[in-house]
């Protein structure tokens with residue numbers, strides 16, 4: 039009795055109109071989008087230049103090589119043991135930056151430590167050597183490290199670690 043395929047219940051008229059209006063809106067929306075994508079548009083250009091000035095006009099003059107250092111750090115195994123802000127297996131990069139960046143020989147020192155490994159500066163955990171990292175790469179990483187902006191919390195825990203480390 040219910041299988042009455044021949045004459046489905048009549049749909050209300052407004053449904054048809056609602057569908058037409060909906061389709062019209064969709065088409066208009068797509069036209070609008072297509073039109074905007076075709077426009078070279080001042081908005082796209084200004085967004086690009088804003089992004090450029092944001093990345094190029096940073097505070098530090100060592101910006102280009104500093105970000106190269108970050109890429110090297112990301113490509114190596116460093117982040118397995120070092121966090122940016124939290125002490126993990128080793129000190130955070132923030133803490134390292136806070137502790138050494140005011141040293142005159144910071145880049146040399148850190149680059150040497152990165153290649154030769156370290157122990158006793160922060161605790162008893164050993165940082166392994168990184169012979170696969172070239173001297174130039176280590177210097178890039180060190181340069182990136184000392185260019186990091188340091189949060190007060192990192193500066194504080196770095197001072198504490200320094201005070202507790204084995205005297206040299």
Ligand code: HEC
Pocket residue numbers: 111114115116117118119120127128129134148151152156157158159160161162163164165166168171179183
């Ligand atoms: C297996 C874990 C591990 C890996 C991988 C690792 N580190 Fe470390 N790192 C440590 C530990 C632990 C310390 C603290 C050593 C100490 O107390 O002297 C440390 C310390 C450091 C220090 C500070 C040395 C000092 O004299 O205070 C720097 C800089 C550093 N790491 C950079 C790096 C970089 C760059 C990489 C990647 C190439 C890296 N680490 C990979 C564990 C690691």
